[in-house]
Amino acid sequence: MNDLSRAELLDHELAEAMDKLVIVKSAIYTSGECDPRDPPLRQDTAGRLHLMGHDPRLPKMPAKPTLFDFFNYRFGPAAHMLQSARLALKNGCNEKVILACLVHDCSAAGFIRADHGYWAAQLIAPYVDEEVAFAVRYHQVLRFYPDEAFGYKYPDSYVRLFGPNYRPEPYLDRAHEYCRNHKWYETGRLLTVNDLYSFDPNLQVELEEFTDIVGRNFRQPEEGLGFDDSPSAHMWRTINWPTRYL
Numbered sequence: 001m002n003d004l005s006r007a008e009l010l011d012h013e014l015a016e017a018m019d020k021l022v023i024v025k026s027a028i029y030t031s032g033e034c035d036p037r038d039p040p041l042r043q044d045t046a047g048r049l050h051l052m053g054h055d056p057r058l059p060k061m062p063a064k065p066t067l068f069d070f071f072n073y074r075f076g077p078a079a080h081m082l083q084s085a086r087l088a089l090k091n092g093c094n095e096k097v098i099l100a101c102l103v104h105d106c107s108a109a110g111f112i113r114a115d116h117g118y119w120a121a122q123l124i125a126p127y128v129d130e131e132v133a134f135a136v137r138y139h140q141v142l143r144f145y146p147d148e149a150f151g152y153k154y155p156d157s158y159v160r161l162f163g164p165n166y167r168p169e170p171y172l173d174r175a176h177e178y179c180r181n182h183k184w185y186e187t188g189r190l191l192t193v194n195d196l197y198s199f200d201p202n203l204q205v206e207l208e209e210f211t212d213i214v215g216r217n218f219r220q221p222e223e224g225l226g227f228d229d230s231p232s233a234h235m236w237r238t239i240n241w242p243t244r245y246l
């Protein structure tokens with residue numbers, strides 16, 4: 001079978017599967033585009049079942065997904081995280097900082113953007129040293145606050161993105177203050193120092209470069225991420241199967 005007929009067959013199979021299923025979007029996907037006070041859009045559900053597992057529009061993940069599977073199937077092009085981890089490696093950072101760089105934006109890439117440091121820290125917390133989760137949680141906060149001792153300036157990109165008059169909310173000021181006085185401040189700060197503002201489209205960094213560091217510092221559950229009953233298993237499951245009815 002040539003590539004074109006294979007693609008046609010897959011399209012056909014997908015269309016058939018879609019005809020049999022009701023696939024919904026959670027309110028958080030549409031809030032803003034739709035008024036969350038309105039009732040959800042009505043779908044014609046006659047003769048169809050509500051999706052409760054894999055979404056046929058998505059690439060299927062292995063039964064026991066690993067962290068790298070999530071990078072490959074759900075975190076989009078992860079060049080920014082990979083290049084940040086490579087920079088930390090080049091700068092002689094320890095493995096905790098390198099791992100933190102590798103996963104720091106996984107929520108923005110594959111889950112939820114708002115509060116992405118907090119979501120990402122919760123996702124990884126059961127599997128990494130507490131200090132790594134701490135750095136990932138606070139990198140989002142620390143990015144707004146310069147620290148000359150580390151050569152860290154307020155990002156020019158933030159002026160472009162948020163305008164010159166943007167001021168962090170008071171909860172960010174408080175989180176910054178807390179983090180600044182914490183024994184792991186340096187780990188969080190080093191993550192922001194290696195968190196690349198702009199990435200090089202010509203620099204190809206492979207995930208496999210970090211296989212050993214991940215092996216030593218990320219406790220991959222035997223059952224696969226999402227199926228190990230950890231406090232964040234449900235979050236990994238939602239990334240894997242995001243459009244289930246329940």
Ligand SMILES: [Fe+2]
Binds near residue numbers: 104105108139140
């Ligand atoms: Fe980030």
Ligand SMILES: [Fe+2]
Binds near residue numbers: 080104105195196
């Ligand atoms: Fe980042």
